[in-house]
Amino acid sequence: MKMSDVAKMANVSPATVSRVLSNPELVSKKTRDKVLEVINQVNYQPHIVARQFRTKETKTILAVVPDITSAFFSEVLRGIEHTAIREGYQVILGDTENSVERENDYINLLLQKQVDGMLLLTARLEKEKLEELAEHFPIVLACEYIDGLNVPTVSIDNISAARKATEHLIKLGHERVAHICGPMNVILGRDRLRGFRQAMMSHDLDVDPSYIQEGGNESLESGYNQMMKLLALETPPTGVFVYNDEMAMGAMKAVKNSGLRIPEDIAIVGFDNLKMASVVEPHLTSIDQPKYKIGQKAMSILIQKINKEKITKQSFVMKDHLFIRQSCGGQSFVSSSEQKT
Incomplete structure (x- = not known):
């Protein structure tokens, strides 16, 4: 027909x-x-191809994630998908598996005009290359970011959020506080470590180098292994801020397998507030990122870029919350941060 x-x-x-x-x-x-x-x-x-020839549009956008197996990105992608459908776009997904080479491969789809725009939920490329691409093609970053990048970016303030998570442990009376880091080749890992250090310094607490353990990846196994290293210290910490919830759950398993109790012996705070955070025992205190809203906002900005509408600013910082649960002791409640622009 x-x-x-x-x-x-x-x-x-x-x-x-x-x-x-x-x-x-x-x-x-x-x-x-x-x-x-x-x-x-x-x-x-x-006929989609025929329409593309007539309008030079595909009505398709590409969303690139660093790891499709991560539970965190499912909610971000849902926000992207719902907004795209409402605006008449379809979304195709690219998984880089944390590979810069794969990220470059997906960018070729944009260069070949097989998609109208691209959402990058990973930022491993060089700043100069991204800015050059953004001069010619609609690109928006979400979740990850690059300092000083002249490309629209949607994220939370990871330094402030990490500082808040660490200060929660300090305010509960913990002085021996450790941090299980994410990979240092990712800006999120570096910024959350900065927030941890800032909190410790502002409360005149020493940062023991042995209390900072870098995870090789962001998995349960990594969290488990790094916590076991902390527990093996002559004077182990009493509180631990962990890079993300998945690693935090691995850390919790290490504590339990060592015959210790949470939070009586060690208090733990995670990051991302995955659904499993309120299911594991004890329930995990965690920084909540507005995952769905980040996806919505990023997709809305990308459509503005595709339609050549003026973007008033480049950095969109979303509000985060600290969900306080049983893994630190005390009463459960939600602490909000101030939204920044």
């Missing part, structure tokens, strides 16, 4: 059918209803 067949059955021109599909507001309601009735009757589907 071709557009010309639909036009013939509705007794209108093919151009009118095209307008009904792409700009329905330009067609009278009577004609629009008549054309839509035929389209529904014959189940007509527009």
